[in-house]
Amino acid sequence: MTTGVIFTLVVIGGALAYFAWRSLRGKEIDRRLIFLVIGATVALPLIFPLEFEHQPSPLVERIYERIEALPPGSQILLSYDFDPGMAPEVQPMADVITRHVLARGHRIAFMSLWATGQAQLNQTLNNVIPVDFPEAEIERDWVNLGFKAGNEGVLRVIASDLPKMFPTDVEGRPTAGMPALEGIRSAGDFDLVISFGGGKPGPREWILFVADPTGVDFAAGTAAVSAPELYPYYPNQMLGLMGGAKGAAEYETAFMGQYEQFADMPSPGRRIMGPLTMAHIVILALIVLGNVIYFRSRRERGTA
Amino acid sequence: MKRQLPFFLVFVFGAFMAIQYFVPHKTSEAIYEFFIDILPIIGVFALALGIWSLTKVSVDKIRYRRENWQYAIFTLLGLFLMILFGFTDENWGFHWRMSPEVAGEGTDNPNFRLLFNYVMIPIQATMFALLAFFIASASYRAFRARNLLATLLLIAALILMLRFTPFFGDWIGLRLSETATWLMNVPNTAAQRAIVMGVGLGLVATALKVVLGIERDYMGRG
Structure with a gap:
């Protein structure tokens, strides 16, 4: 694993941890921050290529x-x-x-x-x-x-x-x-x-x-x-x-x-699956965190 | 007469095309082939009509200084430059059609490729790339388990997206992939088939209304 890939994972992991921390405290995440993280999530794996295994379906x-x-x-x-x-x-x-x-x-x-x-x-x-x-x-x-x-x-x-x-x-x-x-x-x-x-x-x-x-x-x-x-x-x-x-x-x-x-031909499909996979993970995390905030606010409204 | 004649033609040709499908005679098939040959010619005229329409709308916009008229200049520039480069070669020689003897003409014209590769591709890529940001923001704000149906949709979406993630190892990864494939092959296909059949029946109903002259909006309301 190269330094660039580690840097990518640290940036994305750090952003998700911050989002989780805010969500658990019941605070919404600013839309501009989501845009920034999605931009980084797509751009970094393109700059530092991140490839995964793909089994043909x-x-x-x-x-x-x-x-x-x-x-x-x-x-x-x-x-x-x-x-x-x-x-x-x-x-x-x-x-x-x-x-x-x-x-x-x-x-x-x-x-x-x-x-x-x-x-x-x-x-x-x-x-x-x-x-x-x-x-x-x-x-x-x-x-x-x-x-x-x-x-x-x-x-x-x-x-x-x-x-x-x-x-x-x-x-x-x-x-x-x-x-x-x-x-x-x-x-x-x-x-x-x-x-x-x-x-x-x-x-x-x-x-x-x-x-x-x-x-x-x-x-x-x-x-x-x-x-x-x-x-x-x-x-x-x-x-x-x-x-x-x-x-x-x-x-x-x-x-x-x-x-x-x-074996060494250009493989743009495999290459763009790196950013795409990371973007999927971020969106998955955002969906989960959005629901955490939703249920938390519903519970608070119920107890109020 | 101005209205009756088109209705009459629509009825005759519409009824013929519907009945012809069930008549396996060579005369019927020959007439069908004749009409089918005309279709691409109509397509080419539609293309010409599209160019004329876009030009007229853009020129009017510039002439009457309508809102954002400046953009129309770029629309016309893009339209006519691409047409010009499509008809010329790299030495500005004019050609009605492409030929193997001439290099760099039509879509191989370096100027055409320049505009396509460095203007059209980045513009379209930008439009598509913007979607990623809006989808991410919308999924955070709107994708919530508010009721049973929303929860089912949410679970299905999560499984389909989890299939892309390579961090679950062989056993869980395989189960996720199988579940995602089942979701696509069974519930998705069932729903899509229902939509396709519904759209098909709707098309038949609309076609019947047009052929029988019940639906006349395509002629304008004048």
């Missing part, structure tokens, strides 16, 4: 196992349906899945239903593929279909005819005859479809308009706040789900544990 494991089980050369569609606000949680999932899919020798078709998703997709194309897979060739191993306006309308068309919606890739190359899209007539012909996002259109629309009607294997990576809405579709319409930064961290753990050449 069954929902995450099923996506990992599905990609592992597909024969090399399988075709996977990745849809970037998110914006920078969701990116800290969702981009790590998209990046690690891209690494996993290419490491297994599968082919990828990238696309986006969000205008901002195109720029997020470029982050993967610029930071992951040229760095970790310099031998991967556009058209043969991956294709960028880009963003299409039309939300659910786009999904309805690609559910029956993908080339009609994407006659060319984002840079104008004809998609007909591309090895990465060999034999693909509709989105249902892919071996696996994964949507990353949490808004509308997002994984839910993919299930309603593509996964359920075509029967294609579908998985989702979503912001934590959207994950509960997707549980009704698991496991029948959706084979797995990565929820929030924890889902990303679990997937990174599974991937880095099995692929030694990626």
